[in-house]
Amino acid sequence: MxxxxxxxxxxxxxxxxxxxxxxxxxxxxxxxxxxxxxxxxxxxxxxxxxxxxxxxxxxxxxxxxxxxxxxxxxxxxxxxxxxxxxxxxxxxxxxxxxxxxxxxxxxxxxxxxxxxxxxxxxxxxxxxxxxxxxxxxxxxxxxxxxxxxxxxxxxxxxxxxxxxxxxxxxxxxxxxxxxxxxxxxxxxxxxxxxxxxxxxxxxxxxxxxxxxxxxxxxxxxxxxxxxxAVTKPELCTQDDVSKQCGPAGDCMYGHCVPSTVTWGPLPTKALREELAERWIHVMTKIHGDRNSVALANAKLVKEARRLAAEATSSRIFVGGLARLVNETRDNHTSFGAPSNFTYFGPQLTFASSSGLGCFGVVEKDLLGGGMGYAVFNVTQDSRLKPGDVLASIDGQDPKAWIDKHYPSFVRTLPNDPRSDWGESASSMAELLVSRARTFTVTRCESASSCEGAARTEVKLDVGELVYQAILSGETGGGGSIACTARFRNAVKDPQARSQAGEDNVNVEVQPSGEVSVQFDGFSGQGGWEAQMNGVFKDGPAKVLMDAREGHGGYYSAIDYLFSITRGASEPYGVVSVGRGGHDTMDPTGLFTSARTCTAPQGGNELVCVASNVDGFFSIPGAADPLAMRSKIAWLNTVDVSANDYMPKLLQGRSKFRVFAPHPTAGAFGSVIQLPSYLSGFQGGSIQIQDSRFGKTLSDAQQARWESGHGVEPDEVVVQKQSDILLGEDTILKAARTWLEAP
Missing domain, CATH: 2.60.120.260 (Galactose-binding domain-like)
Incomplete structure (x- = not known):
């Protein structure tokens, strides 16, 4: 128009x-x-x-x-x-x-x-x-x-x-x-x-x-x-970028680049101030995640204004503001990504092998114990091998380096910091290729011991390797593979999406009678629900739900799966609400609309939407679904949103157990998209609700706000380095052992 x-x-x-x-x-x-x-x-x-x-x-x-x-x-x-x-x-x-x-x-x-x-x-x-x-x-x-x-x-x-x-x-x-x-x-x-x-x-x-x-x-x-005054391609790391590249420079592929080609031009001071104030307003007056709002008040408010006043380059201001938004810790919240489909896009895009391979979270059982990052799978020409454990990045402990720099380049961070392990592992190959100068892996030749000749250190000057490939115009080699948080799939030849565009529900019955289900989220309606109904309608004795790569989905899909897997004999439910007001998050009467909006018959849809209320609870007196007799092993790793809700809703149910290396992201609320706030950038997003859980609405009203608290595994299981060398999936093995137990 x-x-x-x-x-x-x-x-x-x-x-x-x-x-x-x-x-x-x-x-x-x-x-x-x-x-x-x-x-x-x-x-x-x-x-x-x-x-x-x-x-x-x-x-x-x-x-x-x-x-x-x-x-x-x-x-x-x-x-x-x-x-x-x-x-x-x-x-x-x-x-x-x-x-x-x-x-x-x-x-x-x-x-x-x-x-x-x-x-x-x-x-x-x-x-x-x-x-x-x-x-x-x-x-x-x-x-x-x-x-x-x-x-x-x-x-x-x-x-x-x-x-x-x-x-x-x-x-x-x-x-x-x-x-x-x-x-x-x-x-x-x-x-x-x-x-x-x-x-x-x-x-x-x-x-x-x-x-x-x-x-x-x-x-x-x-x-x-x-x-x-051009930016020369001097050697650099993320720790010395200001010294080596100057305030106007950025560091990619181990070399200095002008930050104009990464984060764009530096906005005017007036625009910087307005961008800062807009994010301050959004994060403190509109956002629904109570924990994120507290974090924003503690840091973003002051630091965003300081950046607007003092920043001398887009790396410092735009990159810095994007990091501040990430540090409010909500996986539904993002600053927005630049429309930069070039070698110099400043943010990580997706789980990519990047010519190296796929990394995952690992228990370093051959190296004295503790969690770390290891190679799960490799590309055709990779210099890495499955089982290689990341020993250092630019001379630093990998997790220390991740904690310091990962928030600057990822598009969003988990609500629960303990979930950083899985998400950062998924992005590790792209992160090393684009933002590290060197890294070292420890390679073990034996699954039983890693001493003496069986142990070697392999150092890759990844920045120089990629830089030279870019100069020669010979990038794109090494092959590419799809990366997920799984070391091995739970079913053969899984498909991520159905022809209808819904998350596929991949089902396979094992010789043991176990029904193995692998799916990546809850983005589905009729077709997705029919597939899940096919799994649980007859109440199979043993079900393995592999949701280790869970991107979330629809509230209605959560409600449906809950209704066929947990009955009124073990009641539970959830209420999700927005903030009660612009200046007051939780006023008296916050849950007034929830009484009808979470009732079995439902409330007035317009009232519930206007009140920003969702939820459901077990229906008192209703017959239990047949699946209440099913023993369900639930596998998590990189899980957010609907993939937070579902295990939370089933946890505490009889014959249910969560297996994971760490908690889920802890993003309990609806998300909305924001318009673009800066030319050349896609719009970001925010979470507009928070959630409480309980046996009834009254119980839930007394519970804590759940965002920021990922779903704790009932059994903490981390993929073992030794099992990688043996080709075995540690988490699958643990879950199936539990399913087979009396």
């Missing part, structure tokens, strides 16, 4: 509002404009000395910049469809008439038929290679905000052609200068002309998700050299 323009004559504004954010600073740090903005008239005049200054009065200039028309592929959000920028195609983009430009009499209207422009301006980019440069432009949103990128690459193909992606990428932010009729200035701030020797290949203005009629105007484009 097109947005109406402000009426009246154009005038400059002292501040501007961007998605509710107030920016008052005149420019991004380091910006010294070549163009000039005339305050009385609200117009821009391009200045001399720029590497490239484009007024869009003459489209022939665009052809000299080797421009191409581009549109995002309908089937791939990382692929552009290009076409020639013919005179006719360029003329179709020209906007002329009253109030459609801020410099001269013409501008470009981007977004018609979802099309934009990509400039492969080789001469300009060659001129700034080896120095720092800046891109500025003016834009007016007529339905959509401008979409812009600076793409680094070795060839033109790297700029989002099929199966290619930019080597590095940067977006632009508003500088804080705008006019009353909607024109705003954007800037990248100072950027390095090359990263690891790879220069800029293109700049692009290509909109996404365009509704018919939505466009933006583009005018007064400038590319200019700033200075020669």
């Amino acid at each position: 097109s947005r109406a323009r402000l009426g009246g004559s154009r005038r400059p504004l002292a501040f501007l509002s961007l998605a509710g954010l107030v920016l008052g600073a005149p420019c991004l740090p380091g910006l010294a404009r070549a163009s000039t903005f005339d305050t009385p008239t609200g117009t821009v005049t391009l200045g001399a000395g720029a590497v490239r200054a484009v007024s869009f009065e003459d489209t022939n200039v665009l052809r000299a910049m080797n421009v191409k028309v581009a549109k995002w592929n309908a089937r791939s959000f990382l692929e552009l469809d290009y076409s020639d920028a013919t005179p006719e195609a360029l003329s179709a983009l020209v906007a002329e008439g009253k109030d459609v430009s801020i410099e001269g009499s013409r501008s470009l209207r981007i977004g018609k038929d979802s099309k934009g422009l990509v400039f492969f301006d080789k001469s300009s980019f060659d001129a700034v290679k080896g120095s720092r440069f800046e891109v500025t432009f003016w834009s007016r949103a007529d339905g959509i905000a401008p979409s812009f990128f600076v793409a680094y690459g070795r060839t033109d193909e790297d700029v989002y052609t099929k199966d290619h992606f930019p080597f590095a990428q940067v977006r632009a932010l508003r500088t804080g200068v705008q006019t009353s009729d909607g024109w705003a200035e954007y800037s990248t701030g100072a950027l390095d002309g090359e990263v690891f020797g790879v220069g800029v290949r293109a700049i692009g203005f290509v909109p996404r998700s365009v509704d018919e009629g939505d466009t933006f105007l583009l005018d007064a484009l400038e590319i200019r050299k700033v200075d020669d």
